[in-house]
Amino acid sequence: xxxxxxxxxxxxxxxxxxxMIFQRNPVYSCLCLVLAFFxxxxxxxxxxxxxxxxxxxxxxAGAIMxxxxxxxxxxxxxxxxxxxxxxxxxxxxxxxxxxxxxxxLALVFRRAPLLGMPAGQSETSVEEIGLKLFTDYIYPFELxxxxxxxxxxxxxxxxxxxI
Amino acid sequence: xxxxxxxxxxxxxxxxxxVVNIIASNFLxxxxxxxxxxxxxxxxxxxxxxxxxxxxxxxxxxxxxxILFDMEAVFVYPWAVVYKQLARSGLFVFxxxxxxxxxxxxxxxxxxxxxxxxxxx
Numbered sequence: 001x002x003x004x005x006x007x008x009x010x011x012x013x014x015x016x017x018x019x020m021i022f023q024r025n026p027v028y029s030c031l032c033l034v035l036a037f038f039x040x041x042x043x044x045x046x047x048x049x050x051x052x053x054x055x056x057x058x059x060x061a062g063a064i065m066x067x068x069x070x071x072x073x074x075x076x077x078x079x080x081x082x083x084x085x086x087x088x089x090x091x092x093x094x095x096x097x098x099x100x101x102x103x104x105l106a107l108v109f110r111r112a113p114l115l116g117m118p119a120g121q122s123e124t125s126v127e128e129i130g131l132k133l134f135t136d137y138i139y140p141f142e143l144x145x146x147x148x149x150x151x152x153x154x155x156x157x158x159x160x161x162x163i
Numbered sequence: 164x165x166x167x168x169x170x171x172x173x174x175x176x177x178x179x180x181x182v183v184n185i186i187a188s189n190f191l192x193x194x195x196x197x198x199x200x201x202x203x204x205x206x207x208x209x210x211x212x213x214x215x216x217x218x219x220x221x222x223x224x225x226x227x228x229x230i231l232f233d234m235e236a237v238f239v240y241p242w243a244v245v246y247k248q249l250a251r252s253g254l255f256v257f258x259x260x261x262x263x264x265x266x267x268x269x270x271x272x273x274x275x276x277x278x279x280x281x282x283x284x
Contacts, residue, residue, distance in 0.1 A: 054240075063229055064230060067227065067230060070223050071223065073218040073222070126244045130241030133241055145266040148234055148266075152273065153273060155227040155228060156273070156274055156279045159223055159227065
């Protein structure tokens with residue numbers, strides 16, 4: 001049963017990611033990526049990490065992708081821009097980075113079987129995360145608020161330079 | 164796996180609702196296209212120009228800030244789950260979240276005073 005769900009989510013994620021690359025319209029690409037993120041959330045559930053799955057949907061599929069959509073709208077891609085065939089100007093870089101990732105994947109697959117990996121033996125509940133976070137990891141937790149504060153100030157400074 | 168079945172059912176119903184409605188309206192609805200009906204729908208107003216215009220950077224600022232406060236809300240969720248359990252041993256768990264929110268609130272005051280949330284300026 002778990003394997004069936006794994007295959008559904010994994011194939012959805014791969015399919016959506018491939019569709020994202022082959023879309024000409026960047027807005028469609030963005031929506032394909034949302035679907036891929038949803039499928040990843042399903043995979044997190046199968047790995048026994050429901051909290052990460054919820055955050056994946058709330059933060060990535062929700063907030064980050066809205067940001068991506070707004071960035072696409074900011075860029076003002078006209079129809080000619082979208083339909084022009086891509087010039088392979090960055091081909092060497094793309095091949096280098098892609099080859100590196102492929103090598104990495106090959107190394108991983110050499111060591112681990114494709115199916116039936118022993119991940120997610122026990123489910124980590126939100127309660128467990130909360131207990132750890134607010135007792136043992138209290139200092140990093142408080143520090144993260146400073147990080148968010150810095151990011152807030154950075155976002156305002158970046159986008160509103162005139163103030 | 165069993166606690167996830169209701170969620171799965173809900174997602175399937177949601178997906179089915181959208182798909183069935185689109186397909187059913189394709190088959191059941193009458194179709195008499197006219198030039199006016201085929202116009203892009205802009206709340207009943209005659210369309211003006213392309214939809215692909217450059218959007219204001221203000222949208223970007225608002226979304227960026229939304230993500231940051233979203234991140235903050237994510238941490239409140241596990242805190243709420245374990246609050247009763249940890250509150251038995253004193254006010255510490257309350258104070259740590261109070262400090263956390265106070266630091267973020269300083270950022271909120273900064274955003275407000277800088278006028279980053281002002282739409283017109």
